[in-house]
Amino acid sequence: MTDATQSDTAFRPKPSLPPPANTVGAVGWLRKNLFGGPVDTILTVVSLYLVYLIVQFAIEYGIINAIWSADTYRECLDINRGEGACWAGIGVWFNSMMYGRYPDEEQWRVNLGGIILLLWLIPFWLPKITGKIQIGMSAVLTFPFLGAALFLGGEFGIFLHVMASVALTLFAAVWLHVATTYVFGRSLAELLVSATGFAGKDDRLHKYVLLGAFGVGFVLSLVYLGSWDLVEIPTTIWGGLFLTLVISGIGIASALPNGILLALGRRSKMPVIRVFCTAFIELFRSVPLITILFMAVTMMPLFLPVELNPPKLAMVIVAVCIFAAAYMAETVRGGLQAVNKGQYEAAQAMGLNFWKMMALIVMPQALKLMIPNIVGSFMGLMKDTTLVSIIGLYDILLMGKAAGQNPNWLGFHTEPLLFTAMFFFVLCFAMSKYSQHLERTIGGGYGRR
C-alpha cells in the first residue's frame, strides 16, 4: 500500500518534448545559418546571386565556350570570338612553360633531378625512419650541387664534381638506410657496424666504420660521375617552371639556416655582431625585392672582378637568398622571443653551451611555434620568385608572356596568366593546408588549443 502511494506521489518527469521542428535538421540549419533575420536573408540572397554569376561565368568561359584544340590563336578567336578560353594554346605552350628553352631531348635531366629530390624527401613521411633531421640536412645542403651538375652538364669543375659525388653518396646512403630499416629493422649505421665486426668494440671506433663506408661510396660516385658525358646547357636557356623552382628552391633551402644565424646574431650580446646583423636585416627588409634584384644585376658586375663575370641566374639567386634570409631572420627572432626565459636558464643550468642550448632546447620550441609563419614566408618567397621575370629571366610568367608574342599566338595573354595563377594557387594552398596540419601534429603541444 505504501508502495502505491509512494509511486503515485514520487516526482516522475514527463519525457521532454522534441525540439521545435524548425530548429533541427536541414531546416534548422538553414534558419540558423542562412535566414536568421531580414538582414541575414538579404545577405544570403545577394551572396547566392554572386555565386551564381561567378560559377556561370567560369563554366561558360572555361568549359562551354573553350577551345581545346587549335593551331593558332586566330583559329580560337574565329570559333568563339574571345568569349571562351583557348586552352589549346596551353597545350601548345605547356612544354615551354615547364622547361623554358631547355632542349627537348635533354629534359629528362630536369625530370630526373626532380625525381631524385622527391625520393630524397620521401623518408620524411615514412614513420619508421630514424635520423630525419640528418636526411633533411643532407638533402638541403648537398642536393643543389648534384642538381647543378645534372642540369648544367658539360665540363663541370672539380668543386662541383666533388660536391655532387658527396650528394650522390648521401642519397644512396639515405635509401640504403630506408631499405635496411624496413627489411632488417635496423638502421644502416647499426648494420654496417655489426657487419664489420665492430659491434663489440668501443663506441668511439664506430665512426671510423661509417667514415670508411662513406669513403668507398664517395670514390665510387666520383668515378661514376666522371663517366657522365652530358651536353652543356647554359643557364641562359633555363626557363619556365623549372627555373622558378630552382630559384625559389634554393631561396627556401638557404632561408632557414641563414635566417637562424642572423636572428641569433641580432639577439647576440656582442655589439659588433648585433649591429651588423641588425643593419643587414633592416636594410634588406625595408626595400622591395625588385630593388634588390636590380641591385644584383646592375651593381654586382661592378663589385666583382671582371674576369669572374657570373651568370645572371647566379646573381639573382644571391639576391633572392639575401632577401629570404632577412625575412626569415625576423620570423625566427619572433619565435626566439616567444620561448620562455626559463627554458634558456634551465638549459644553462644543465651546463649546455650556447650552441647546444640553441640546437637542443630553444630552436626546436621556437621553430615549432613559428611553423605557420615559416611556411608563410616560404609561400611568399615562392610567389615573389615571379619577380625575376621583370629583370628578364624566362621564368614561368615570362614564358607565358612570350607565348603571346609569338606570331601565331599574338594576343594570347589571358590564358597563360590564368594557368600560372591556377598553378600557384594549387601549390600555395596545398602548402598552407600542410602547414596547418603540421601545426596540429608537431606544434600542438605549445600553441593555444
Add this chain to the structure above:
Amino acid sequence: MAVVDKAGPRKDARSFSEILNDERYRSVFYQVIVALAVIWTANYLITNTAENLQARGMSAGFGFLGSTAGFSIAWSIIDYEAGDTYFDVYLVGIANTLIVSFFAIIATTFFGFIVGVMRLSKNFLVSKLASAFVEVMRNVPLLLHILFWFTLSAALPSPRDKENQIALFDSVFLNNRGLYVPAPVPGEGFNIVVIMALIGIAAAYGVSVWAKKRQLDTGQKFPAFWTGVGLIIGLPLVAFVALGSPLSFDYPSLQGFNFQGGADVPRAFCALLFALVLYHTVFMAEAVRAGILSVSHGQTEASYSLGLKPSWTLRLVVIPQAMRAVVPPMISNWMNVVKNSSLAIAIGYPDLVAVFMQTSLNQSGHAIEIVAMVMLFYMTVSLTISAALNYYNKIVQIKER
C-alpha cells in the same frame, strides 16, 4: 673535463685555446674576427668597383643628378617635362609611388575591415564566400594579379566608342586609356575655406581634449565626437557658401581621339591600384579577423555585467583590445603596399623604380648612386612607419611585471 676555477683563469702558462675559451676575451675575439671579415669584404668590393669604373671610364658621384634627363615620363602627378634634371625624375618617381600607395592603402584598409568582418559573419554563405575570396587572392602572386588586370583592362572600350562607354554621371569615364575624372578648380577665396577647415580640425581636437578632462573631473559626458564632426564640416561649409562657392570643376570631354580637360590617370595606374587592393585587402582582412578573435568572450560578458550597453561594450571594451592586435599587422601591410607598388614597372606605370632605377639607370649608368637613392627612399618610408608602430606598441602594450 674542465673544472670551473673560482679564482678565474690561471695567470701562468696560458695556451692560445685557453685565452680563446676565456669568457672575458672570447666575445672580443669573435667580434674582431667578424669586424675584420666585414672590413675586408667591403674593401674588396670597393677596390673592384673602383677598378671596374675606371675600366669603363665612368666616375662615381652624385653630380649627374643636376644634368638633363633626355626622356619624357608617361604620366606624373607633379609637373615634369623632358629636359628636366635627373633629380626631378627622382621626385616624380617618388610622387607617383606615393600617390598610388596612398589610394591603395585607403582602399585596402576599408575593404580589409569589410572582408574581415564578413569572414566572421554568422551567415554561412557570407563567411564561406569571404574565405574563398581570401584563399584565392592570397595564393596568387601579386605580379600575376597586376599583369592579369592590366591585360583585362586592355579590353575596355576605347574613348571613341560612345555606345559601350563606361561613364558615371557623364563626368567620370573609364576606358582603355585610363580613368578620367573632373578636376577641381579652386576659385578666388578658396584658400579661406581651406583655412576654415584647418581651424575646424583644431577646434574639434580642442573640444575633445576639454570633454575628456571634464568627464574625468566631473563625470559628465559631452558629445565631443558629433561636435567635432560638426566643426570640421560646418566651418568650411559656412565659409564656402558665404563666399559664393569658390570652386568649379573642369569636366573631361571627348575631343577628337581622346578626352580633354579634367584629371586623368593612366590605365596602368588603375590596374596597379586594383591589383594592389585585391591582394592586400586579404592580408588586412586576416589581421582584422585575428584581432577580433583575440578578444576573449569573457571581456564582452564582463562588460555587460558591469552594465555597459552593447554599443559601449563594442566601443570601449572590444575595439580597443582588438586594435592592439590589428594595428601592427595593419601597418606592416601598409608598408608592404608601398614596397609592392614597385611592381608597377611590369606594366609601365612610371613609379620610382621604373623611371629612376630602370630608365635613368640605363641612360646615365650611375648604378651605385641610383640604387642607393632608391633604397634610401624605401628605407626612409619603412623606418618612419616602423618608428610610428613602435611608438604605438609602447602606448598600448599591456603593462606586465
